[in-house]
Amino acid sequence: MQPINRMKTEFLSxxxxxxxxxxxxxAFAAQADPSIEVLADIRTAVSEAVTNAIIHGYGxxxxxxxxxxxxxxxxxxxxxEDFGKGIEDVEKARTPLYxxxxxxxxxxMGFTVxxxxxxxxxxxxxxxxxxxVRMTKWLKxx
Amino acid sequence: xxxxxxREGNTLVVMIEGEIDHHTASKVRERIDSKFLMEPxxxxxxxxxxVTFMDSAGIGLIIGRKSRVSLVGxxxxxxxxxxxxxxxxxxxxxxxxxxxxx
Numbered sequence: 596m597q598p599i600n601r602m603k604t605e606f607l608s609x610x611x612x613x614x615x616x617x618x619x620x621x622a623f624a625a626q627a628d629p630s631i632e633v634l635a636d637i638r639t640a641v642s643e644a645v646t647n648a649i650i651h652g653y654g655x656x657x658x659x660x661x662x663x664x665x666x667x668x669x670x671x672x673x674x675x676e677d678f679g680k681g682i683e684d685v686e687k688a689r690t691p692l693y694x695x696x697x698x699x700x701x702x703x704m705g706f707t708v709x710x711x712x713x714x715x716x717x718x719x720x721x722x723x724x725x726x727x728v729r730m731t732k733w734l735k736x737x
Numbered sequence: 738x739x740x741x742x743x744r745e746g747n748t749l750v751v752m753i754e755g756e757i758d759h760h761t762a763s764k765v766r767e768r769i770d771s772k773f774l775m776e777p778x779x780x781x782x783x784x785x786x787x788v789t790f791m792d793s794a795g796i797g798l799i800i801g802r803k804s805r806v807s808l809v810g811x812x813x814x815x816x817x818x819x820x821x822x823x824x825x826x827x828x829x830x831x832x833x834x835x836x837x838x839x
Contacts, residue, residue, distance in 0.1 A: 610758075610759055610760035611760055613758050613759060613760050614756060614758065614760065614790075617790075635821050638790065639790075639792050639821070639825065642758055642790075642792040643792055643793060646758065646759045646792070646794065649759070650759065691830070699759075699763075699797070700762070700766065700794075700797035700798060700800070700801040701793075701794075701797055702793050702796045702797045702800060702829065704793040704796060704828075704829045705793055707828065707829070708792065708793050708825065708828055708829070711828045712828070
């Protein structure tokens with residue numbers, strides 16, 4: 596099925612862009628007139644995905660994060676992609692409370708929050724190449 | 738992002754305004770921790786009524802402050818978390834660990 600609308604943006608892996616990314620994604624989703632709660636869920640999930648790309652994908656390096664949104668009649672698909680370190684063990688990374696950065700007071704809840712706040716979550720990653728997180732959210736009550 | 742402080746007896750009340758994410762959390766953390774060291778207080782209340790957005794970086798901030806306060810035998814509680822923050826606490830399984838200040 597072809598999306599009825601689509602957007603794609605890329606930005607540097609700077610933490611200041613976390614708010615930019617979540618606001619852009621929510622603003623794009625808003626054209627489908629979802630509930631405020633759905634928009635809040637999208638904001639939170641995008642913030643988690645982009646933060647992961649910045650902290651874990653690139654760490655101290657600087658790189659590009661790509662955010663794309665595909666709008667379908669009833670749902671939105673959001674993809675956050677980085678071209679950084681990649682994740683060695685995706686299943687382990689998705690385990691609640693698992694974190695490699697406790698020094699930053701990271702809780703290891705990023706993927707759990709994405710999974711819970713969105714309706715689906717897929718993570719593709721290759722060490723040395725990067726990580727792609729694809730999430731969908733129903734915009735209308737079913 | 739703004740952080741303001743007041744005292745209620747031996748409790749430091751921290752009013753946080755704005756958005757808490759990975760970008761803002763470190764500055765908020767530094768400000769709270771240095772104030773907590775300077776004031777003759779034992780407990781801490783994080784007043785979240787002015788927080789307009791929070792992701793899991795906020796959970797880390799809360800848990801970190803709880804650990805810090807526990808070191809001096811104090812208690813940490815949250816005041817006025819909005820429904821979005823409560824949902825995040827629930828999802829993160831932190832709701833039962835964090836006290837709410839009624």
